[in-house]
Amino acid sequence: MSIGFFNGEFIDIYKAVIPIEERGHQFGDGIYEVIKIIDSKPILLDEHLIRLENSASSILLELPYTIIEIKGIIMEGIHQSGLKNAEVYVQITRGVSPRNHLFPDVSASFTMTVKPSKEIPAQYYLQGISTITLRDERWANCHVKSLNLLPNVMAKQIAANSGSFEAIQVRDGKVTEGSSTNVFAVNNGIIYTTPLTSNILPGITRQAILQAAKYTQMKYLEENFTPEFLKEADEAFLTSTSVDILPIRSVDGKLIGNGNPGRITLELHQAFQRLYVTREVNK
Numbered sequence: 001m002s003i004g005f006f007n008g009e010f011i012d013i014y015k016a017v018i019p020i021e022e023r024g025h026q027f028g029d030g031i032y033e034v035i036k037i038i039d040s041k042p043i044l045l046d047e048h049l050i051r052l053e054n055s056a057s058s059i060l061l062e063l064p065y066t067i068i069e070i071k072g073i074i075m076e077g078i079h080q081s082g083l084k085n086a087e088v089y090v091q092i093t094r095g096v097s098p099r100n101h102l103f104p105d106v107s108a109s110f111t112m113t114v115k116p117s118k119e120i121p122a123q124y125y126l127q128g129i130s131t132i133t134l135r136d137e138r139w140a141n142c143h144v145k146s147l148n149l150l151p152n153v154m155a156k157q158i159a160a161n162s163g164s165f166e167a168i169q170v171r172d173g174k175v176t177e178g179s180s181t182n183v184f185a186v187n188n189g190i191i192y193t194t195p196l197t198s199n200i201l202p203g204i205t206r207q208a209i210l211q212a213a214k215y216t217q218m219k220y221l222e223e224n225f226t227p228e229f230l231k232e233a234d235e236a237f238l239t240s241t242s243v244d245i246l247p248i249r250s251v252d253g254k255l256i257g258n259g260n261p262g263r264i265t266l267e268l269h270q271a272f273q274r275l276y277v278t279r280e281v282n283k
């Protein structure tokens, strides 16, 4: 069963709890994380919690609990939900206070949900997904996992309206990332992905994939590339906590390679499963 948590209490996920003057609600003044649970075990939890701390300090937000306490709440939430395969969503905002742009002198709000994982159709992995490119209209601090997702929401909807799974965003002529994914291209056996700057979210899956590439002795470069380079790539794929590695079949209608998932994409997916998922589940 899905379960919720709000400021110290486990609650029914459908119970209305957010006060009108909650700053996440009124300003998007907060940060979040999404963590995948497989066989009741969180995958790459430490990495997600380090990014949560980094996001909080970037927006000068003091976490209401220690990292050890947050881990305890997550583990208790998984236990209470009884779910084996789930997605944990953690959101921390600057708290509840009369609406005023200035920081309030109140404790941060902590919200969590534990819900069944979203089903990704098997054919997406077998056939790859289609994507479009779109101008990146987001702010200058995309490395912060901020609640302000309006441009990402717009981009994802524009992609869906054109029958695509993802919008690959482009800033100053270079690919940044998808609306909720990081982007990789493979050319002549070399794996390329956008370097970590404030233009992209430092994806936990992105980092795990680069480590899997290193471990399996594949060559990779963290380098900017153009949408044209991506379209001419031999292989391309997206990464995120929700999808792991999703092969890209086409970009703006142009097939990537012969359109089918490439060998390196499939090998990386297997290595990721072996190194991260199986390892965590068997801990």
Ligand SMILES: Cc1ncc(COP(=O)(O)O)c(C=O)c1O
Pocket (backbone or CB within 6 Å): 034, 152, 177, 178, 179, 180, 181, 182, 201, 202, 203, 204, 205, 206, 239, 240, 241, 242
């Ligand atoms: C903008 C953006 N980029 C990349 C990612 C992938 O990050 P992760 O692998 O940590 O899920 C996400 C995930 O939500 C995202 O929202």
